[in-house]
Amino acid sequence: MVTTVPFRRDTIASDLRTQITTGHLKPGERLPSELKLAAHYKVSTPTLRNALALLQTEGLIEKHHGKSNYIRRPLRRLTYTGGILTPTHPALHVTVRTTQLQAHGPLAILLKVPPGTPLTEFLQIVHEGEFPHSLARIYVPRDLISTEPRWCDHRPAEGWDKVTARLPTPEESSTLRIPLTLAVLAITRVSSDETGRVIEAAHLVLPGDRTDALFTINDTTEEEST
Amino acid sequence: MVTTVPFRRDTIASDLRTQITTGHLKPGERLPSELKLAAHYKVSTPTLRNALALLQTEGLIEKHHGKSNYIRRPLRRLTYTGGILTPTHPALHVTVRTTQLQAHGPLAILLKVPPGTPLTEFLQIVHEGEFPHSLARIYVPRDLISTEPRWCDHRPAEGWDKVTARLPTPEESSTLRIPLTLAVLAITRVSSDETGRVIEAAHLVLPGDRTDALFTINDTTEEEST
DNA sequence: GAGTGGTCTAGACCACGAG
DNA sequence: TCGTGGTCTAGACCACTCA
Numbered sequence: 001m002v003t004t005v006p007f008r009r010d011t012i013a014s015d016l017r018t019q020i021t022t023g024h025l026k027p028g029e030r031l032p033s034e035l036k037l038a039a040h041y042k043v044s045t046p047t048l049r050n051a052l053a054l055l056q057t058e059g060l061i062e063k064h065h066g067k068s069n070y071i072r073r074p075l076r077r078l079t080y081t082g083g084i085l086t087p088t089h090p091a092l093h094v095t096v097r098t099t100q101l102q103a104h105g106p107l108a109i110l111l112k113v114p115p116g117t118p119l120t121e122f123l124q125i126v127h128e129g130e131f132p133h134s135l136a137r138i139y140v141p142r143d144l145i146s147t148e149p150r151w152c153d154h155r156p157a158e159g160w161d162k163v164t165a166r167l168p169t170p171e172e173s174s175t176l177r178i179p180l181t182l183a184v185l186a187i188t189r190v191s192s193d194e195t196g197r198v199i200e201a202a203h204l205v206l207p208g209d210r211t212d213a214l215f216t217i218n219d220t221t222e223e224e225s226t
Numbered sequence: 227m228v229t230t231v232p233f234r235r236d237t238i239a240s241d242l243r244t245q246i247t248t249g250h251l252k253p254g255e256r257l258p259s260e261l262k263l264a265a266h267y268k269v270s271t272p273t274l275r276n277a278l279a280l281l282q283t284e285g286l287i288e289k290h291h292g293k294s295n296y297i298r299r300p301l302r303r304l305t306y307t308g309g310i311l312t313p314t315h316p317a318l319h320v321t322v323r324t325t326q327l328q329a330h331g332p333l334a335i336l337l338k339v340p341p342g343t344p345l346t347e348f349l350q351i352v353h354e355g356e357f358p359h360s361l362a363r364i365y366v367p368r369d370l371i372s373t374e375p376r377w378c379d380h381r382p383a384e385g386w387d388k389v390t391a392r393l394p395t396p397e398e399s400s401t402l403r404i405p406l407t408l409a410v411l412a413i414t415r416v417s418s419d420e421t422g423r424v425i426e427a428a429h430l431v432l433p434g435d436r437t438d439a440l441f442t443i444n445d446t447t448e449e450e451s452t
Numbered sequence: 453g454a455g456t457g458g459t460c461t462a463g464a465c466c467a468c469g470a471g
Numbered sequence: 472t473c474g475t476g477g478t479c480t481a482g483a484c485c486a487c488t489c490a
Contacts, residue, residue, distance in 0.1 A: 007478070033456060044480045046272075049457085057393060065457050066487030079388075082443075160442040162305075165391035165409040165434030167283065183391040183409030183434070191443070208391035208409070215441040216386040217308075217417070233459065259475060270461045275476085291476050292468035 012041050012051035020060050020071055027073040031061065034069070057181040059209040075128055080206055081214040083159075083189060085126060085134070092133065097123040100142070107139060110190055110201040118142040125175065132176045134211060137203040144199065159191030163213060172205050183208040238267050238277035246286050246297055257287065257295040283407040285435040301354055306432055307440040309385075309415060311352060311360070318359065323349040326368070333365060336416055336427040344368040351401065358402045360437060364428045385417030389439060398431050409434040 019025045031037065038048040052069060055061045062072045078086040085092065103117040111119070122138040164186050173180045187204040206213065245251045257263065264274040278295060281287045288298045304312040311318065329343040337345070348364040390412050399406050413430040432439065 009478085035456085044482085045457095046481090047479060050478090063457070064488085066455085066489080068456065158443060160440060163389055163411065163439040163441065164437065165411040165432075167407070167409055181393070181407055183393055185389065185391040185411075206391075211390065213389040214386060215389070217384060235459085261475085270463085271476095272462090272479095273460060276459090289476070290469085292470080292474085294475065 008041075008043050009047050009050040009054065012043065012048065013054040015041075016051065016055060017058070017060065020055075025071050027071050029071045031069040031071070053179075053181070056179045059178075059182060062177070063179075073131065075131060075133060075210040077210055077212065078133070079212045079214050080185075080187070080204070081216075083191070083202075085211070091128055093127050095125045095127065099123065103141075107201065110188070111139060111141060111198045113141055113198070120145055134204070134206045135172070135176060136205070138200055139202070140200045141198075157192065157194040158196075159189060161213075161215065162188045165208070168205065168207075176205070176207060178207050178209075185211060185213055187213065234267075234269055235273050235276040235280065238269065238274065239280040241267075242277065242281060243284075243286065246281075251297050253297050253299040255297045257297070259294060279407070282405045285404075285408060288403070289405075299357065301357060301359060301436040303436055303438065304359070305438045305440050306411075306413070306430070307442075309417070309428075311437070317354055319353050321351050321353065325349065329367075333427065336414070337365060337367060337424045339367055339424070346371055360430070360432045361398070361402060362428055362430045364426055366426045367424075370425065383418065383420040384422075385415060387439075387441065388414045391434070394431065394433075402431070402433060404433050404435075411437060411439055413439065 016025070025031075032040070034045055034048055034052070037052075038045045041048060041051075052061060052063070056063060059074070060072055062070045064070065076089070076091070078089060078092075080086075099121040101119050101121055102115070103111060103113050103119050104115050107119070108115045108117065111117070113119075118141070119139050120142050122136075122140070124136040124138065126133045126135065165183050166186055167180060168176065168178060168182065168184050170180065172178075172184065178184075185204075185206040185208055187202075187206065189202045189204065190198060191200055192198045242251070251257075258266070260271055260274055260278070263278075264271045267274060267277075278287060278289070282289060285300070286298055288296045290296065302315070302317070304315060304318075306312075325347040327345050327347055328341070329337060329339050329345050330341050333345070334341045334343065337343070339345075344367070346366050346368050348362075348366070350362040350364065352359045352361065391409050392412055393406060394402065394404060394408065394410050396406065398404075398410065404410075411430075411432040411434055413428075413432065415428045415430065416424060417426055418424045
């Protein structure tokens with residue numbers, strides 16, 4: 001029988017993990033410095049850092065350069081469904097930054113408008129408490145906003161979501177305060193009205209440790225023959 | 227102005243990256259050994275390995291313990307839509323392993339059957355050529371198979387997909403031959419017939435570097451009022 | 453300036469693959 | 472057995488945070 005010796009970093013990680021999950025180490029609490037931890041576990045600093053990196057990808061700790069490492073406050077698991085996160089969850093609030101720009105390249109194709117068409121970008125950052133939760137970049141043809149001030153009432157008649165999994169970009173990693181090794185759900189959503197006109201295109205970034213996306217199939221009607 | 231010096235591992239990674247993407251290094255080709263590469267770039271072996279780790283998460287190289295590192299043959303990007311991958315793509319073939327088991331815990335809840343109900347598990351591994359592409363674990367109540375041999379003709383009337391992003395488990399990593407740091411799309415799909423009976427539950431694992439999932443909303447009919 | 457995490461070095465030693 | 476990648480050491484040096 002082959003008795004595989006677990007790597008030191010794994011045993012250290014699992015030791016800290018149980019201390020966290022059993023509540024022996026509490027959310028928000030500060031970990032000892034990496035030197036002290038390395039001394040305590042009798043390993044070199046790189047191996048201790050490898051152990052911490054594991055915990056970081058599991059979303060258990062947060063690293064702060066120059067300060068220390070902290071036990072992470074677990075965020076509520078929310079569900080993205082039909083374009084919104086767990087129907088307007090009370091603890092959520094959203095900050096929006098509006099930018100004017102012009103359609104170009106892939107964005108113009110998504111929105112089915114010629115390049116150069118004026119657009120408005122809404123950069124939405126969803127917060128839970130003071131912690132960033134997820135983010136969305138929403139693009140809307142500008143004339144649709146000006147002629148129809150309550151453009152959000154344009155209930156989309158059709159649409160699609162294209163979903164993939166990837167690691168965050170460095171920029172997403174810092175604005176969402178997630179490690180570069182935490183997988184995110186990247187969703188591109190396009191909705192159009194009954195005339196086939198595209199109302200909005202959105203790029204969503206939903207960290208995998210705190211979000212599901214739910215899609216339902218209601219095949220009660222016969223299939224379309226378009 | 228702050229001129230940030232890029233890390234050595236990043237400059238090495240981007241150098242190798244351009245060699246790969248420009249075709250200077252071809253798919254299937256063997257890389258020089260890590261010692262030689264380290265000597266060539268005048269860095270220590272750990273930093274060179276960090277550079278290679280970056281390329282690995284991007285799906286550009288494949289590491290083989292004891293042999294060498296190889297340029298990866300890029301897999302076709304497929305789309306999961308309505309439960310299947312890019313309607314039966316010609317280059318795909320599927321190996322199936324069947325197992326008999328009993329419903330328990332979360333699985334019983336998903337299938338809406340009492341614990342202990344006999345089930346059949348189909349472990350499907352989708353291959354593109356000789357390379358594993360993605361995998362699915364499909365669970366079906368066994369009586370549904372015996373009474374209705376062509377159970378796959380039971381077109382589901384309703385269903386849902388719950389999608390999230392995560393890193394692969396060590397087991398998934400080895401069977402799919404993907405690095406532990408390549409994000410996967412984890413989909414749980416449950417479909418039921420017109421009587422509300424659950425026909426099947428499936429756990430899908432779709433590596434993010436080669437799969438999208440597409441969900442369409444056809445809201446042409448009025449909303450349901452259950 | 454003191455304390456901290458981030459990157460890197462120059463090795464050692466083990467595990468794996470193939471002849 | 473040889474060449475290879477995987478893990479680990481015991482430091483050095485820099486960058487960041489905060490008093």
